[in-house]
Amino acid sequence: MTGSILFEAIVFLAGALICVPLAKRLGLSSVLGYLMAGILIGPYVLGFVGEEGEDILHFAEFGVVMMLFLIGLEIEPKNFWNMRKTILGMGGAQVLATMLVAYFLFDMMGYSYEVSLTFSMAVALSSTAITLQTLKEKNLFETTYGASSFSILLFQDIIVIFMLGVIPLLSSMDTATLPAEEHSDHANLLENLPLGLQTLAIIVSVVLIVVAGRYLFVPMLRKVAMTRVRELLTASALLIVFGISFLMELVGLSPALGAFLGGVVLATSEFKHELESTLEPFKDLLLGLFFIAVGASINFIVIKENPWGIGGLLFSIILLKALVLYAVGALFKLKLDQRLLLTIGLAQIGEFAFVLLSFAFQLNILSGEQMDTMLVVTALTMALTPILAMMNERLILPNIGTRETEKRPIDHIAKQHKVILVGFGHFGSTIGRFLRSHGIEATILDFDSNRVDFLRKMGFEVHYGDATRIDLLESAGIADAQVLISALDHPATTRKLIEIVKKKYPNVDMMVRAKNRYEAYELLNMGVENIYRESLDTSVKMASDVLSKMGFRKYTLYRQAQNFIKLDEESLRRLAAERPKDEKEYIFKAREEMAQQEKVMDQDWQRGIYQNDNHWDSEQMRMAAAAANRKKSNKP
Amino acid sequence: MNSILILFAHPKFEQSRTNKMLVGEIEKMKGVTFHDLYEHYPDFHINISFEKELLAQHDIVVWHHPMYWYSCPPLMKQWIDLVLEYNWAYGPDGKALLNKKCLNVITTGGSRELYCSEGSNHYSVNEFLRPFEQTARLCGMQYLPPFAIMGTHRLSDDELLDMGRQYAQMLQFLQDDCSPQAMKDCSMLNDLEQLNT
Numbered sequence: 001m002t003g004s005i006l007f008e009a010i011v012f013l014a015g016a017l018i019c020v021p022l023a024k025r026l027g028l029s030s031v032l033g034y035l036m037a038g039i040l041i042g043p044y045v046l047g048f049v050g051e052e053g054e055d056i057l058h059f060a061e062f063g064v065v066m067m068l069f070l071i072g073l074e075i076e077p078k079n080f081w082n083m084r085k086t087i088l089g090m091g092g093a094q095v096l097a098t099m100l101v102a103y104f105l106f107d108m109m110g111y112s113y114e115v116s117l118t119f120s121m122a123v124a125l126s127s128t129a130i131t132l133q134t135l136k137e138k139n140l141f142e143t144t145y146g147a148s149s150f151s152i153l154l155f156q157d158i159i160v161i162f163m164l165g166v167i168p169l170l171s172s173m174d175t176a177t178l179p180a181e182e183h184s185d186h187a188n189l190l191e192n193l194p195l196g197l198q199t200l201a202i203i204v205s206v207v208l209i210v211v212a213g214r215y216l217f218v219p220m221l222r223k224v225a226m227t228r229v230r231e232l233l234t235a236s237a238l239l240i241v242f243g244i245s246f247l248m249e250l251v252g253l254s255p256a257l258g259a260f261l262g263g264v265v266l267a268t269s270e271f272k273h274e275l276e277s278t279l280e281p282f283k284d285l286l287l288g289l290f291f292i293a294v295g296a297s298i299n300f301i302v303i304k305e306n307p308w309g310i311g312g313l314l315f316s317i318i319l320l321k322a323l324v325l326y327a328v329g330a331l332f333k334l335k336l337d338q339r340l341l342l343t344i345g346l347a348q349i350g351e352f353a354f355v356l357l358s359f360a361f362q363l364n365i366l367s368g369e370q371m372d373t374m375l376v377v378t379a380l381t382m383a384l385t386p387i388l389a390m391m392n393e394r395l396i397l398p399n400i401g402t403r404e405t406e407k408r409p410i411d412h413i414a415k416q417h418k419v420i421l422v423g424f425g426h427f428g429s430t431i432g433r434f435l436r437s438h439g440i441e442a443t444i445l446d447f448d449s450n451r452v453d454f455l456r457k458m459g460f461e462v463h464y465g466d467a468t469r470i471d472l473l474e475s476a477g478i479a480d481a482q483v484l485i486s487a488l489d490h491p492a493t494t495r496k497l498i499e500i501v502k503k504k505y506p507n508v509d510m511m512v513r514a515k516n517r518y519e520a521y522e523l524l525n526m527g528v529e530n531i532y533r534e535s536l537d538t539s540v541k542m543a544s545d546v547l548s549k550m551g552f553r554k555y556t557l558y559r560q561a562q563n564f565i566k567l568d569e570e571s572l573r574r575l576a577a578e579r580p581k582d583e584k585e586y587i588f589k590a591r592e593e594m595a596q597q598e599k600v601m602d603q604d605w606q607r608g609i610y611q612n613d614n615h616w617d618s619e620q621m622r623m624a625a626a627a628a629n630r631k632k633s634n635k636p
Numbered sequence: 637m638n639s640i641l642i643l644f645a646h647p648k649f650e651q652s653r654t655n656k657m658l659v660g661e662i663e664k665m666k667g668v669t670f671h672d673l674y675e676h677y678p679d680f681h682i683n684i685s686f687e688k689e690l691l692a693q694h695d696i697v698v699w700h701h702p703m704y705w706y707s708c709p710p711l712m713k714q715w716i717d718l719v720l721e722y723n724w725a726y727g728p729d730g731k732a733l734l735n736k737k738c739l740n741v742i743t744t745g746g747s748r749e750l751y752c753s754e755g756s757n758h759y760s761v762n763e764f765l766r767p768f769e770q771t772a773r774l775c776g777m778q779y780l781p782p783f784a785i786m787g788t789h790r791l792s793d794d795e796l797l798d799m800g801r802q803y804a805q806m807l808q809f810l811q812d813d814c815s816p817q818a819m820k821d822c823s824m825l826n827d828l829e830q831l832n833t
Contacts, residue, residue, distance in 0.1 A: 552650075553648070553649055553650050553674065553675060554674070554675050554676075554678035555647055555648075555674040555675070555678040555711075556648065556650065557678065558678035558679060618651070618652065618653075618745060618788070618789065619651070621745055621789050622653075622788075622789045624789075625745075625789035625790050626789075626790075629790060
């Protein structure tokens with residue numbers, strides 16, 4: 001029944017489609033929905049998915065890798081460097097303290113020191129997937145809680161490499177005697193090299209990613225962008241992530257960590273937003289799959305056999321992790337509500353535990369029973385913490401007076417600008433320059449990769465991409481943007497952009513470039529208020545200068561030019577308001593309007609162009625004076 | 637020879653019969669720089685450093701403008717506001733204009749008889765020009781009596797031409813000698829003996 005890959009896909013997708021909306025409706029996070037779907041379709045409830053759940057888990061771990069890549073994209077290298085103290089401090093304190101306490105707990109429970117150590121390592125790790133997904137869903141990245149969680153998780157991702165290195169040392173058996181096929185699962189090229197060379201290889205591969213990011217990925221993306229075939233960009237994005245992961249596995253590093261590094265390197269490139277919006281759907285799907293697989297892998301037989309033992313272990317591990325996190329939060333002076341969020345948020349055991357535990361099992365450190373018990377507990381903590389978090393948010397936090405309302409912008413998230421500038425040609429770049437001279441750094445989107453490249457060299461923050469894609473606009477931060485400037489050249493693209501923005505983000509102020517009068521009519525009819533005709537101000541200025549050369553006074557021309565522009569814009573609005581019923585009438589109206597304008601200009605001419613401008617006119621006074629003079633002289 | 641800078645402000649010069657005549661007589665004079673503010677700065681965006689340089693190159697500054705509502709046109713005021721900077725024109729280090737001479741050349745529609753305590757304008761031209769006088773004084777400049785072409789509404793073309801020539805003569809006189817001694821009895825430079833011989 002489970003043979004066909006199509007059938008499996010249907011089961012997974014249907015499970016997700018049923019459970020996730022249900023969880024959302026109940027106000028739970030989507031993670032919980034996926035886990036429920038996994039349990040439901042897993043071997044112990046409906047039995048649609050059997051042993052292959054394990055393989056799917058491995059495959060779906062790739063979602064975590066992609067997530068780390070995307071997170072890396074959000075963090076510019078210099079911000080990453082600024083975070084180093086938090087990462088080392090909080091992360092180090094959490095991992096060390098948790099391991100220490102957990103070791104004593106397992107030691108007391110009578111496990112051997114190898115088993116206790118392995119377990120304590122597994123317990124010290126939290127779930128990057130669950131935590132970051134929740135943070136993103138609830139938009140908590142910019143809180144101190146979000147930043148602290150992220151720092152700790154990052155440290156864990158790094159320390160897991162050392163853990164995987166230490167585990168073989170705990171094994172009493174010679175690693176070389178392992179059966180080859182099992183061994184290959186976690187083996188890498190460097191296994192048999194001396195430690196010094198291993199370290200060197202790791203350093204070389206990290207440097208390789210950084211260098212490739214600068215000098216291989218970006219040029220490649222530029223070449224691909226020039227073809228303007230969008231799926232090629234998707235392909236290259238996937239290729240980059242796959243490539244990095246492969247390299248990392250080759251040298252025995254965590255692929256997630258490598259992907260994170262790759263993301264950081266590309267964070268300053270112009271493709272940042274494009275990569276984000278391209279990989280986002282893959283990441284979401286794979287993560288969903290990952291959570292389903294976790295749900296499906298919960299072994300209910302183990303639970304049934306020893307419900308109290310498992311329950312006790314589950315309870316004590318969550319309590320232990322929570323206590324340590326609470327202490328770390330206190331040590332780093334988090335406010336009470338943030339500390340509680342952190343305490344619950346990271347209290348689960350993470351997906352790396354699956355890797356650690358099965359690795360230790362292969363090395364005969366753990367018995368099959370010990371591994372199964374711990375795997376079940378891991379999955380259960382993952383399922384339980386979202387529920388605890390929900391209870392915390394609903395029952396405890398509202399009763400704490402210290403709710404942190406101000407969202408402190410944290411060190412690592414690149415600043416989100418208040419202005420988005422679409423189109424950075426000659427028109428847009430002038431706007432960008434002037435804004436910049438006032439300290440307003442707009443987020444710039446452009447679809448010409450050559451130009452993007454050039455402008456980035458000039459120091460502008462320009463991102464490559466098609467701005468009529470709502471996801472790209474979203475990753476450029478349209479949700480928080482105050483103003484969207486459209487400086488696009490093509491009227492059709494401009495209209496498309498306005499349509500989608502008006503529909504989804506009606507509160508963003510739109511300031512739009514219009515090619516000419518007729519495009520301006522259409523924009524006005526679409527409800528755009530701020531329209532800038534490129535053929536108005538400049539042409540009038542030029543005409544003024546021509547007239548000045550012919551001897552007209554500049555100040556008079558200046559005032560008349562303002563009048564002219566004002567009249568022209570009034571007539572534009574009048575015409576747009578009288579929305580024509582059919583094309584013919586429209587043309588008729590336009591003609592009429594032009595005739596009107598001609599008439600106005602004719603009147604200007606008749607009155608010596610000074611219509612509406614009798615100011616500083618001494619002529620009338622002189623006439624009156626002359627009349628008075630005559631009167632006087634006529635008197636006898 | 638004293639060099640003269642004429643700062644001319646008229647928002648509608650092309651329609652001013654009087655000022656066209658006046659300017660025509662002095663525009664090309666040797667040693668006189670005629671600076672048309674409204675033509676240079678139609679958008680009121682005054683180039684301050686350029687203006688300072690001009691001031692530095694001249695000994696006598698003339699504010700030439702029509703009298704509008706008992707004061708100068710707005711661009712002239714803008715010029716005063718922007719160019720006469722603290723610690724450049726005035727203030728403890730403001731020595732740039734020290735000992736230069738300064739005066740107003742004005743045109744008024746009303747005649748001189750109207751500008752007195754009995755007339756409808758109630759005050760004399762000198763009294764209306766007090767803000768300029770004090771501005772000059774604060775900048776360490778010597779404020780000379782004004783030169784005024786008054787009652788322009790009733791002046792014939794010939795009379796205007798005559799006034800233009802007087803204006804030129806007056807500038808020439810200032811170029812040669814503008815010691816306070818020479819004009820100590822004049823409330824207006826129009827009264828100089830040299831112009832009325």
